[in-house]
Amino acid sequence: MGGDYLAGPQGLLRSINARAVLDVIDREGPLGRPEITRATGLSKTTVAQALRELVAREVVDEAGTDTARRGPAATLYRVAPRCAFGLGVDIGHLRVRVAVVDAAGEVLARAEAPAPRRDAAALADAVTALASECAERAGTGLAAVGQAVIGVPAIVGRDGRGIRRAYGLPQGGQGLVEAIERGLPMPLLLENDVNLAAVAEQRFGACADVGDFVLLGVGVGLGAGIVLGGRLHRGFAGGAGEVGFLPHPATELGTEVLGARRIAEQARAAGIAGRPSPRELFESARDGDERALAVVDATARRIAHVAASIALVIEPELFVLGGAVGANADLLLGRVRHHLARDAAPLPITVIPSGVPEDAVLRGAAWLARHHARERAFAAATGAPPQDADPGGRPYDTDSAGRPRGSRKAAPGKEDTT
Amino acid sequence: MGGDYLAGPQGLLRSINARAVLDVIDREGPLGRPEITRATGLSKTTVAQALRELVAREVVDEAGTDTARRGPAATLYRVAPRCAFGLGVDIGHLRVRVAVVDAAGEVLARAEAPAPRRDAAALADAVTALASECAERAGTGLAAVGQAVIGVPAIVGRDGRGIRRAYGLPQGGQGLVEAIERGLPMPLLLENDVNLAAVAEQRFGACADVGDFVLLGVGVGLGAGIVLGGRLHRGFAGGAGEVGFLPHPATELGTEVLGARRIAEQARAAGIAGRPSPRELFESARDGDERALAVVDATARRIAHVAASIALVIEPELFVLGGAVGANADLLLGRVRHHLARDAAPLPITVIPSGVPEDAVLRGAAWLARHHARERAFAAATGAPPQDADPGGRPYDTDSAGRPRGSRKAAPGKEDTT
DNA sequence: ACCCTGAGTAGGAAAGTTTCCGACCTACTC
DNA sequence: GAGTAGGTCGGAAACTTTCCTACTCAGGGT
Structure with missing residues (x-):
């Protein structure tokens, strides 16, 4: 449920504190006990107790010592890599x-x-x-x-x-x-x-501290990975982000706005012979081929169109250009921004290249x-309930706080619940 | 909220339990002590202690007694209306x-x-x-x-x-x-x-138990109230849901797809004289006026268009038709559904009328x-931190799992390391 | 019809257990 | 010698279990 604190015995407190210690160690890398004490606000004694337990359970390791200060060396603790x-x-x-x-x-x-x-x-x-x-x-x-x-x-x-x-x-x-x-x-x-x-972008790329962003994956097809409030947004049945099918003036409904197939089609339309792969097309464009550049520009324009539509709905903090095609940021990014600036929404839209080029x-x-x-x-x-059940695995719990309750009289004995 | 358990002294436990008791009372209406005990899993003694405190602080009231069972009458507790x-x-x-x-x-x-x-x-x-x-x-x-x-x-x-x-x-x-x-x-x-x-819809209307939904407000303009995971989604700078500016084939960019002005314009185009208000137009349509019906249909079509676009981005569980114009569900709903079924997205889309007609x-x-x-x-x-900081008032607390973030502490008297 | 008794429940108090914290102590290194 | 890491001990806080009292309804006997 939404947000109730779970009530519990004192044991709960121990769990909570153990978890807090673990979190600090996880976040701030190898840490000595005094630092953990400061960071958690717990007492030395409690931290020691929690660490004993965590080490015994093998989720935390001793990892060397810290001799920076004077005095005895502080043993450092870290999350056990093999846990x-x-x-x-x-x-x-x-x-x-x-x-x-x-x-x-x-x-x-x-x-x-x-x-x-x-x-x-x-x-x-x-x-x-x-x-x-x-x-x-x-x-x-x-x-x-x-x-x-x-x-x-x-x-x-x-x-x-x-x-x-x-x-x-x-x-x-x-x-x-x-x-x-x-x-x-x-x-x-x-x-x-x-x-x-999008998860990779959030964890290894440019969106480490961005709560709301959208990864535009331009590749064989076009899809969006949507992160809101630091969590993947999947939609009711996992279909969120299927922006490839957004309505586009020059595209019939039910077909994709953009993707390898669409790019190939545009290449033909531009009079490019052979059936160059997107990769080859972008190569040609880099070599200055006018027709290839036209295709690149058309692609950028469609990306801009999609980004603008998405922005009007959820207004993310930024868009990241990803996917095999999107990786050609050198060619695309400027053009996407150009089109966005020219005819896009009332909102300013930021687009950046992916920070995770590989894998x-x-x-x-x-x-x-x-x-x-x-x-x-x-x-x-x-012993604590899972911390964050998942920034990418299960539905949000629905909010349970404060539902409207009709005014109820203090009529004795009646207990209607609905 | 996102993430860390906050570590803390035993006092924290008392806060947690008090809050749990309060939540149960809030959710389940007037409740007797035994029921609270069962619901929270706490012991009788602890519940009694928590209630004493809550009553002393005047957030909880005694509200009559429950004499349903045999034995002494159980005093009922409720959230004090005047707290x-x-x-x-x-x-x-x-x-x-x-x-x-x-x-x-x-x-x-x-x-x-x-x-x-x-x-x-x-x-x-x-x-x-x-x-x-x-x-x-x-x-x-x-x-x-x-x-x-x-x-x-x-x-x-x-x-x-x-x-x-x-x-x-x-x-x-x-x-x-x-x-x-x-x-x-x-x-x-x-x-x-x-x-x-949208909040009203969630609390009083048809979306009480729906985590993700979109209220389409059709009135002077067109806007969407977006609730995701039970919370309002506002976007990076509050601009989410400005779907009135979504691109539409028959509308130039930067102008609204739909709204009173657009409806009036369509009425003119349909050859309707005078400058009927939307209300009058819908009245005429109800009376069978063909031209008014055409305007209604065009309106429904645009609503469908917008809903389809939104669905492709976030795939809510359902759409609610609201706003002064949207309130004409008798005329609009069927037509919106029709247009959605005809040319909409690969996803099934549910649209329902607002459950909050007034205010x-x-x-x-x-x-x-x-x-x-x-x-x-x-x-x-x-003494506990706010429960659900906000299903509609402030930014998300930030991310959740595993990202660098200052830890929080509830311990007194030490300096804060953020 | 009335009363008495038994059973089940609400609420409270005392003793016991768990957990955290502060203070004191030792050992180590600069 | 001073400052720090880590350990131990007694005290305080909070929850639970157990026991106890008081209350009310149900049912049967008078």
Whole structure:
């Protein structure tokens, strides 16, 4: 429920304090006891007690000593890197990528392979094979990995399992989760790839301290990863951010405004022969090819159009240009800004290039997996309810505070609830 | 709120438990001690202690007894209606409305008057005069009112004070807050009118248990009140929901898709003479006037267009049709649905009529004012940090998981490390 | 029809347990 | 020698369990 404090026995207090200590250590890196004491406001004694417990439960490590001050060396504490592992998977149109990370966020192993496009079973096999390989190389083994997050080019239901609309998955993604699940021992969570890119942007990129932003993923299709209040916004059934289908004057309804296909089409229209890939087109544009530049400009214009529409609805603090096509910020960014300034909304709109050029989806997936795995380990260790159940895994809890209650008389004995 | 548990002394536990008791009482209406004990999981003794404190602080009342069971009569506890009062104001284009509500949500007094349109000072005077009158009639006096929320037809900054774009305020709303502030003793909060209508919808209307919904306010202009995760979404600078400016094929950029002016224009185009108001137009349509019906249909079509665009961005659970024009659900709803089904997005979209036909903005404002006033009273009484800092009043507390952020502490007497 | 008794409930008080905090102490390093 | 890290002990705060009293309804006997 929305926000009730949970009442509880004194034990609750211990949980809370343990969690607070853990959080400080997590945030501020290796820390000595006195610093933890200052940061939490707890007493030395309590901090010591909490640390004893956390170390015993192996979520916190001693990590060397701090001899900066005079006096005895302070032992430093950190989150134990091996207290949780996460498995990130990026199922792309062409390739499958997998990474295993530890609780500290360190990438222990990474692997990739071509994506089998025949059927879901083959795809699942590829994923599990890569995962096993990675877990092996990471020295953990699959069993130690607490959570897997799998990025797919599809609309994913909020349960993190159902695939509602797959853009490039064999058999529309039918049976994919189940097949992968059979091959992997840990809990799985599916997630839209653009959403994961947004997570990566938030955690490793330019949006570290931005509460509301939108990642525009321009690639095979166009999608938006929407982060509001620091959390992914998925929509009622996971369909938020499907901005590729926003109405556009020059595009018929129900087709995508922008994407590889659309770009190719524009290239033909511009009189460019052959069937250059977007990559080649942008190369030509960089070489000064006028027609390619025209296509680039048209692309930028559509991006601007979409960004303006999004801004009118949710007004994020900024937009990030991502995706394979969006990565050509050198060519696109100026033009997008130009079009935005020229005919866009009454609101000023900021667009910046992605801060995660490589493996954005994979890194986002791995981060989220690590987050969940860690959260579970932390909860188990502190006895506290999970801290932030999820900046990307489950629905918001609905607000429960202060619902209207009709005025009720003090009539004895009647107890109507509705 | 986002994140960290705050560590603290044992006193914290008392706060937490007091708050839990208070919440249960608030949610479940008048309650006896045994029920509170069951609901919170606390022991009888602790509940008794908490209640003693809450009653002493006058946020909780004894309200009769419950003699349903056999045995001694259980005394019932409820939130004291007089522990906090809220003042709601709706500054409309034509009229100003004011209401005073108590902590139970009861409307104690309501008043309205024509809105002076000359200058902000006159408008402010009208507001304060009505407010004084209401507070008088309510028997509380202005000084007892803990919070005022003022709905305006404008984009309001997230601080709840700045007016960024006023649609129908004298002098663009310049100096309005300050002028009202001089006349009212309690803290003020400005809020966009459509946002308040959305709050009303959430609290009194059809969206009581809906986490994500959008209120489409169709009136003098077109705006959307966006509720995500049970909270108002205002956007980075309060500009979210300005969907009136969404691009529309048949409308030039920078002008509103829909609104009284646009409707009048369409009426002219349809060959309707005179300058019928939207109300008259809808009346004619009800009488079967073909040309008026055409205008209605065009209006519905544009509403559908806007709803489809919004849905592609945030995919709310449902849309609510509100506002003076939107209130003609009998004529509009079917047509909107028709157009949505015909050419809309890949997503199914649900549209329902408003459940708050009267005074939506005013009621939303009053609810929010009451909420803040109450929250403050509760916080003071329990010593706990505010429960839900705001389902509509201030920025999100910030991010949640795992990002650098100063820790908070509840311990006395040490210097704060932020 | 009336009364008496038994059972179940509300509320309170005392003893016990958990947890945090402040103060004091030791050991270590500059 | 001074300042700091870390540990231990007694005290205070807060919750729980247990016990106790008072109250009221139900049901059966008179």
